[in-house]
Amino acid sequence: MKLVLGASQVGSSLPASWENSVAARSLLVILAHPDDESYGLGGTLAKYAADGVAVTLICATRGEAGIDGLTPEEAGLVRERELQVAAAVIGIADVRFMGYRDGKLALADPEAAVDQLVGVMREIRPQVVITFGPDGISGHPDHVAIHQLATLAFDRAALPARLFYLAPSAATEQACGIAPTLETPGGSVAGIDVGAHLVTKVRAMQSHVSQNPPYPGPPEREASHLACHEYFALARPATAGSGLSDLFGSFAEGGDLRAG
Numbered sequence: 001m002k003l004v005l006g007a008s009q010v011g012s013s014l015p016a017s018w019e020n021s022v023a024a025r026s027l028l029v030i031l032a033h034p035d036d037e038s039y040g041l042g043g044t045l046a047k048y049a050a051d052g053v054a055v056t057l058i059c060a061t062r063g064e065a066g067i068d069g070l071t072p073e074e075a076g077l078v079r080e081r082e083l084q085v086a087a088a089v090i091g092i093a094d095v096r097f098m099g100y101r102d103g104k105l106a107l108a109d110p111e112a113a114v115d116q117l118v119g120v121m122r123e124i125r126p127q128v129v130i131t132f133g134p135d136g137i138s139g140h141p142d143h144v145a146i147h148q149l150a151t152l153a154f155d156r157a158a159l160p161a162r163l164f165y166l167a168p169s170a171a172t173e174q175a176c177g178i179a180p181t182l183e184t185p186g187g188s189v190a191g192i193d194v195g196a197h198l199v200t201k202v203r204a205m206q207s208h209v210s211q212n213p214p215y216p217g218p219p220e221r222e223a224s225h226l227a228c229h230e231y232f233a234l235a236r237p238a239t240a241g242s243g244l245s246d247l248f249g250s251f252a253e254g255g256d257l258r259a260g
């Protein structure tokens, strides 16, 4: 299987001086399809981007199976463009595709996929990595597969970083239309207040025109219908903590990732 990371860049690349700066915050989100980022955690990504965090998105596929009536190649082009628009809305500076085919990620060679993800992790050295949990929110096989691959890669990269899983919540239920039924893994859950970024989240969701966004009206009006918090379960490290309101912040017991 052909694997090409870095095939598409949105916006400028990171300033070289940031690479070795402990003060620079970097967030890597690893998902399966164009629109996962907006529907699942568009508010959180917008919040951190607005705060100056360098946000990188790795999308395993181009969503080739997602548009009835179009060939996979045609659909992939449409959905890649939609993702680029959404990324610009959110403030995601760096979008990369792994090049897998929508619906077939579970058939990927795991070693090759993990190697690619480890390479990106070691390149950008994020303090925070986010991916799907074991439930994949919707149970989509690609979501479950990218959860497994990203978790393996995180463990292999061995960075001083946190790994969070997108946690089922009102926010994900609103976006996916599927009531979460599976247990959320891990002991600590971070609730991120995205109330100030809901209009941006709606605009990002609406960027995925081909997916018939569930909130198609004026963003300022639709935003009032969305949950004000998005939730993330801490998967690594296995630190007991509570009340985490910042993915980069300190636990009651634990280190502040910005310090090291």
Ligand SMILES: [Zn+2]
Pocket (backbone or CB within 6 Å): 032, 033, 035, 036, 140, 143
């Ligand atoms: Zn998806």
